[in-house]
Amino acid sequence: MSLTSPRSAGTRESHPDRTAPSNWNRSAALDRLARIYDEPLPTAIDPVLALALARHAQARAADGYVFEDAALTAAADALGRAGVPAGSRILRGLMSAPGSGVCAAVTPQ
Numbered sequence: 001m002s003l004t005s006p007r008s009a010g011t012r013e014s015h016p017d018r019t020a021p022s023n024w025n026r027s028a029a030l031d032r033l034a035r036i037y038d039e040p041l042p043t044a045i046d047p048v049l050a051l052a053l054a055r056h057a058q059a060r061a062a063d064g065y066v067f068e069d070a071a072l073t074a075a076a077d078a079l080g081r082a083g084v085p086a087g088s089r090i091l092r093g094l095m096s097a098p099g100s101g102v103c104a105a106v107t108p109q
Contacts, residue, residue: 045082054079054087061094069095 036048054075058065 045078045084047082047084047087049086050079050082051087051090054084054090057094058090065097067094069097 061067072091072095076088078087079091080088
């Protein structure tokens with residue numbers, strides 16, 4: 001089966017390498033996406049990926065990206081609980097408000 005390109009505006013442009021209509025490809029992609037969403041969420045933090053994520057955030061911050069302190073606190077706490085203290089320290093170092101003292105950030109518990 002040959003397909004026509006949507007760009008061909010009335011002329012039939014053959015695509016012999018494709019064997020299914022484009023709406024079939026979209027359907028297959030949606031089916032794959034549904035299978036991804038059906039997969040269970042991981043219940044543990046991978047220490048290698050967590051440290052890589054913290055280092056990536058650190059690199060982004062060095063380029064001028066600013067992260068929300070509440071998100072950094074939550075992520076740093078999670079990495080600490082997961083046994084990734086280096087990642088936790090990196091994320092805490094990105095916080096803009098001090099964690100203690102007179103100017104400490106007030107975070108609801």
